[in-house]
Amino acid sequence: MLRPVSSLCLSPSVKLKLVRAGFQFTTDLLHLRPGQLSAEAGVSQQEALQVLQAASADAAGGGVTALELLQKEAELKSIVTFSSQLDEALGGGVPVGKTTEICGAPGAGKTQLCLQLAVDVQVPRCFGGVEGHVIYVDTEGSFLLQRVVDMAAAAVRHCSLLAEDEEQRVAMETFTVETILSNIFLVRCRDYVELLAELHLLADFLSARPKVRLLVVDSVAFPFRRLLDELSQRTRLLNGVAQHLITMATSQHIAVVITNQMTTRLRGGQSQLVPALGESWGHAPTIRLLLHWEGPRRLATIFKSPSHMDTTVQYQITADGFRDTEQPELPQSKRRQT
């Protein structure tokens, strides 16, 4: 079958010039030299070269079998959350190479979990960690350094208690609060334009720092919920952001964690609390985690995932960070204002 020129990844103006000059299908281009094409279609030499490269490219080689994919998946570790119940439900923690969304009402602990993950991703390999760096994109201004210091100190304490052999003791020398803080790169975005710009520039940042294993966007809802006058544009931009994040997660092997706010949906006279940004955004993240309250208990529910069951676990937020509840029958969690 002939492939139309308009399906190539080229700028619309170049494609228009090609079609006007009678080049409808890629087969018409293959026997041409860049010079000829540039003269006939009225495009620049460089554009002509791009056109010819795009037309002759063959993409079928990029596929892998599911078996190879399985092996690759096995190599990627997950980031522990320091709550063993949640780790178990997620099959080892927040998966690297996938996008995970954390939704929840204000004060449910979304930011706490993000800060906890920013510390946890740096746990040395010999302790079963990922030993990676973090990019933390803060759009709400909720990144509290003092809280990170608390959590980092708790994580260091926890690991130093676990250290048994020589290798782990050596690793502990570099696993300190200072190194944890120096490996967190904070980006503050005030509106959606800054957020989009940052996401586009991240590729360069990532290639300069190959150790980055976690990207946190806290939150994606805040800058976009203000852009209300043009809803179709919001949907388009959000879908673009989603594909961008998924590409980054898969190609660079990083865990992408995004937080989302909640909104009220009215259906049949009843109100219901659902994640914000609409139905179409809901398809974007691979895993969706909902943090909510039930009486005094804090609960985390996996409500979308291709490889996990819908599960609900209980957790608490202590001075040390995101933890299991010690006595499930006697919930201790106190509501903590973030």
Next chain:
Amino acid sequence: MVVLREGMCPGLDEGLLRDLRAADVKTVEDLVSSDIEELAQKCSVSYKGLLAIRRVLLAQHTAFPVSGADLYEELLSSTAILSTGNPSLDKLLDSGLYTGEITELSGGPGSGKSQVCFGVAVHISYRLKQSVVYIDTTGGLAAGRLLQMLQAETSNTEEQMAALQRIHTFRLFDVYSLLDCLYSLRSGGLQQASVGGGSVKAVIVDSVSAVISPLLGGIQNEGMSLMIQVAGVLKTMAKDFNVAALVRVTQSLMCSALNARGISSVNPNPSQDTSSSYCFET
């Protein structure tokens, strides 16, 4: 609108091509629609020669009628019905996915669309011993989950591995790479993918709307054209190679473009069990 080239048909040589160009005849369409007598005078070539060239070009670029009886014969001999592995879903679809057709799957987030795709891929590769092409555009393809589904079918590790090897995966996250991939599959890649296993019987795209929705809305209208192109290439691929295309979309955005059979899932629980009791409605 195909550009005239040397060697396209007998008699169309370099000299003639130059003369035609001078008379502003560049494409097949230009040649076919122009007045041959006038053109012959303008380019000072033989009227008969030009007429012969015109006839050959017309024959090359036309579609031929096929009798309904032949078509029916071909349909009976070449159509395969692929079971989805889920009896109630099979029943709903008149016993399964038909090759040569596009089946569209739609549903809300977390309703189990990907699970159906995984289930179909596993069933075709393990039970039917045929190859499957799985194009993942959302990053949702989890090979671990495929393995889990296979483990529910058989405890033989070798068979599990063989089945996984028959599932060819592509992870593409923008519409141009999707089109690149589909066109190269269309022009020979499908046969390549089937080496070492059964022939490719199904192409699963999970999901189309993920790559198209970033282009829709706003002032640009290129998204529509690209959407139709994806639909077009899937359709011809399904027809020409007799594969079943299972397309997962998130909203009904592709419905009219694909003219496909639609399933929509209403059970909100992606179940752990492979033989999950999905509830479907047409």
